[in-house]
Amino acid sequence: MARLEVNRSGEMEVFVRVVERGGFSAAARDLAMTPSAVSKLVTRLEARLGARLINRTTRKLQLTPEGCVFYERAVAVLAGLDEAERGASAAAAPAGRLRVSVNVPVGRQFLLPLIAGFLADHPRLSVDITLTDDVVDLLDQRVDVAIRSGPLKDSGLMARKLGSVGQMIVASPGYLAAHGQPRHPDDLHRHNRIGFAYARIVTGWPLLVDGRIVSVPPSGNVRVSDGDAMRLLAIAGVGLARLTDAAVRDDLAAGRLVPVLDAFNPGDREDIHALYPGQGGQMPARVRAFLDLLATRMRVA
Structure with a gap:
């Protein structure tokens, strides 16, 4: 009977709002409550669960491991409640x-x-x-x-x-005019190869040479955070880039980029x-x- 006297969904909603808004004051404004009331509710929730959910510092709130688990499950519970209410409504719609x-x-x-x-x-x-x-x-x-x-x-x-999308090595006509057209994967070592600035599962450029796949790592004086930046740098003549065929389709059609070593493309798809x-x-x-x-x-x- 004691569980029925606790508004557990209300506690979950307040706790989730505190996490998503990053503090008691911001959550309180959203919920039309006072910051002290929000803080007391979270403290009462922690006492009832027997676990600390949030580590409080002067500058920010940080979820404990128990808080992360409770947050994830509370979000799912609240989403389920919303879904149930919308499903029972004649005007049910995503919101x-x-x-x-x-x-x-x-x-x-x-x-x-x-x-x-x-x-x-x-x-x-x-x-x-x-x-x-x-x-x-x-x-x-x-x-x-x-x-x-x-x-x-x-x-x-x-x-x-x-x-899925294919992959291909490309360069601008201006870059190739200045640095030469690679004829074999061995020629890539003499070219600037634009790479990514973050860890990737596939780190090298795979090429099919004499029936086997060889991997040539990108190595150059520029690394970027995303594929679109790499595409723009390739168009500007900075170096070679390996990108999806979908990403460079319009550039190939317009002549801004051209394929490089297409005969050695292994045909892999992402x-x-x-x-x-x-x-x-x-x-x-x-x-x-x-x-x-x-x-x-x-x-x-």
Whole structure:
């Protein structure tokens, strides 16, 4: 009976708001409460659970390991409650804020053109989109869906394949006129090869030589944080770049870039996946609507 006297969903909502807003005062403003009332509620929650959820310092709040687990599960519980309430309503529709992280080339070429129609179809939704090639922790950064290229790690996340893209080495006509056209993979060592400034699962450029794959690491005087920056530098004549064929399709057609060592291209393809938390098909309506958009409208190839 004692459990029924505790508004556990209310405690969860306050705790989640504190975490997402980064402090008691900001959460209190959102919830029309006083900061002291919010602080006391979180303290009472910790006492009831017998575990510290948040380490408080003068400058910021930091979740404890127990707090991270409780936050993740509280978000899922609250999402389930929202889903149940919307499902029981005649006007049920995806609502709330959707947080999406997508790598830069895929975001600019494939996703962003779909957002206007998506928001028109779902007027109760708002979308936060972060374009970055960095690998993000979905739970830590409270991302609903991440769209990523390349091999999947064993992360415990759900994944939905959206398509795949090929890879190719390219350069600008101006760069090749100044530095010469590579005729064999061995020639790459005499060229500036633009690389990425972050860790990648596939670190080298694979090339097919005499029936076997050799890997040539990018090595040059420039490294970048995303594929679109690499593409622009290649167009500017800084060096060679290995990019997806989808990312450089328009540049090839316009003559801004040309293929390099295409006869040695092994034809490897890079899969594109949507990653999202959740098990057993349970997810907020906003996430389901976005995944449906990707499955039906986003053509990655």
